[in-house]
Amino acid sequence: MRFKKELDFVHLSKFFYIFSIVLTILGLVFLGFLGLNYSVDFKAGSNVDVALSKTITQEELNPALSGLGLSHEPSITIGEKRVNIRYDEVLKEEQSEQLQAAISKIDDKASFEINTVDTEMAKELARNAIYSVLISCLGIIIYVSIRFEWRFALAAIVALAHDAFMVVAIFSIFRLEVDLTFIVAVLTIIGYSINDTIVIFDRIRENLRFGKQKTYEDLKGLVNKSVSQTLMRSLYTAFTVFIAAFFLLILGGESIKMFSLAMVIGLLFGAYSSIFIASPLWLLLKKRQKTPVKNNPAKA
Incomplete structure (x- = not known):
């Protein structure tokens, strides 16, 4: 041409x-x-990526996210058999374990990837x-x-x-x-x-x-x-x-x-x-x- x-x-x-x-x-x-x-890569906080065996709804997930004692609400993205939860605060070890245990009650085959970045x-x-x-x-x-x-x-x-x-x-x-x-x-x-x-x-x-x-x-x-x-x-x-x-x-x-x-x-x-x-x-x-x-x- x-x-x-x-x-x-x-x-x-x-x-x-x-x-x-x-x-x-x-x-x-x-x-x-x-x-x-x-994203959490450039600011302090924790990013929780959850792989599930089934697709869940926001209503099913909400009870698992309550009771962690955090001052800010997390940012949640729900996809097909996947959930991403981003916190502006760094999760403590006990909070992380509590969250994983709560989500595992919804789906016992859930796998977790938690990335935490501190301020520095x-x-x-x-x-x-x-x-x-x-x-x-x-x-x-x-x-x-x-x-x-x-x-x-x-x-x-x-x-x-x-x-x-x-x-x-x-x-x-x-x-x-x-x-x-x-x-x-x-x-x-x-x-x-x-x-x-x-x-x-x-x-x-x-x-x-x-x-x-x-x-x-x-x-x-x-x-x-x-x-x-x-x-x-x-x-x-x-x-x-x-x-x-x-x-x-x-x-x-x-x-x-x-x-x-x-x-x-x-x-x-x-x-x-x-x-x-x-x-x-x-x-x-x-x-x-x-x-x-x-x-x-x-x-x-």
């Missing part, structure tokens, strides 16, 4: 910039007022997650700067930050739970997105070598041509990975649900950021260099 030369990706990017800016502002508002819905551990996990994202972005900046030039590096890191923040914004707006698998998903999205961006940048650099760009319109045409030449490769790759992530979301277990959802969201944003954000941003930076490319007088 070939796209006509007159298809102007740079012009179309304006609409994607507007959409991303609006969603970024909305995400910042939600993050500022509500923050993220952290929660802070350390959150801090390390932020460091891992920042270090990976720094490494990408250094690599792209050496391999290409600083304008490519800046455009790439803006696109990566865009993809990562869009996922964070969606999770904040819809109050989706953020756990350790979410961080893994964000890092995976960053790796996927930079790969797609580098492919387009490499084609731009290759076309720069064999073309004579005297005006801004020449550079704009080169970007459109480069994106067009790599577009189907980008779409095929994005679609293939998206299908895998989508079926993980639909058919995968509860433990990887947030990972799969973050991947699906990140892939959608990453698919257009390389085309409509990174490449046009490089063009803008290139236009503003110290020896700028002159605008076409005929269109001035």
Whole structure:
């Protein structure tokens, strides 16, 4: 499938910039007022995951949860033959044993997985997650700067930050739970997105070598041509990975649900950021260099 030369990706990017800016502002508002819905991985508390031999109702479960002497009501998620109970307080050993004994009366084949995080551990996990994202972005900046030039590096890191923040914004707006698998998903999205961006940048650099760009319109045409030449490769790759992530979301277990959802969201944003954000941003930076490319007088 070939796209006509007159298809102007740079012009179309304006609409994607507007959409991303609006969603970024909305995400910042939600993050500022509500923050993220952290799982027990990032805040003190206990998470009880119960595998059952049958599906139970909330009414059956309520008596088992009473009498533990806790000041906050737990967050309960009931699925098919599975129950997840999250407490904002750390369960003591006797409370944990009491809870297991009460649920075992409902289903004697129930099995329990209890994860407890204290305050200091929660802070350390959150801090390390932020460091891992920042270090990976720094490494990408250094690599792209050496391999290409600083304008490519800046455009790439803006696109990566865009993809990562869009996922964070969606999770904040819809109050989706953020756990350790979410961080893994964000890092995976960053790796996927930079790969797609580098492919387009490499084609731009290759076309720069064999073309004579005297005006801004020449550079704009080169970007459109480069994106067009790599577009189907980008779409095929994005679609293939998206299908895998989508079926993980639909058919995968509860433990990887947030990972799969973050991947699906990140892939959608990453698919257009390389085309409509990174490449046009490089063009803008290139236009503003110290020896700028002159605008076409005929269109001035």
